[in-house]
Amino acid sequence: MSRGLRSGQVAEAAGVNVQTLRYYERRGLLAEPERSNGGHRLYGEDAVTALRVIKAAQRLGFTLEEVAELLEAGRHHHGSPVAGLQERAQAKIAEVDAKIADLTTIRTALVAAVDAGCDDLTVCASMDCCPIPFTDLAKERHAGRCC
Numbered sequence: 001m002s003r004g005l006r007s008g009q010v011a012e013a014a015g016v017n018v019q020t021l022r023y024y025e026r027r028g029l030l031a032e033p034e035r036s037n038g039g040h041r042l043y044g045e046d047a048v049t050a051l052r053v054i055k056a057a058q059r060l061g062f063t064l065e066e067v068a069e070l071l072e073a074g075r076h077h078h079g080s081p082v083a084g085l086q087e088r089a090q091a092k093i094a095e096v097d098a099k100i101a102d103l104t105t106i107r108t109a110l111v112a113a114v115d116a117g118c119d120d121l122t123v124c125a126s127m128d129c130c131p132i133p134f135t136d137l138a139k140e141r142h143a144g145r146c147c
Contacts, residue, residue, distance in 0.1 A: 004034065004042030014051035021051065029054055029068055061092050109133055 011018045024030045030050055033041040050071075057067045066088065073084050112131030118124040124132060 004036075004044060005047070007041050007043070010043045010047050010051065013048045014055070016051055016055065021047075024051065024054060024064075027064060027068065029064070029071060060089075061096060062088070 005013070007018050007021055011021045014021075021030070025032065030047055033043045033047065036042050053071075054064075054067050057070060058064070062070065070085060070088060109132055113124065116124075116129065116131050118130065118132065121132070124130045
């Protein structure tokens, strides 16, 4: 390859820093680039696309390990079936839904604590009417200022 993009150019075009580019290379997410006569890494335009795909997948909640598996599945459509984007995206949606449910529960408890006037976690935790889940959440909560 006589022409190619150097590390800084690829990183800038993809919106990452050079250290991220090298890290992804070490992790095997990017192919080892060719080298110039002077030893500089020379990447093709496909490296920019690959970096953008990796970053987009991360923004969607995929871990780097999951991204590597998705990239590998995309490279090998033949042979034994490997879970592709559809299956993994459905699994990621289930994870996101579970996180949303957890965050909703946390928000509900915090709103209840604010509404009850809780101002001290230790005092609140010792009260039967404490809305924060220190104790059994199934207990009946008393209305009004608790703590």
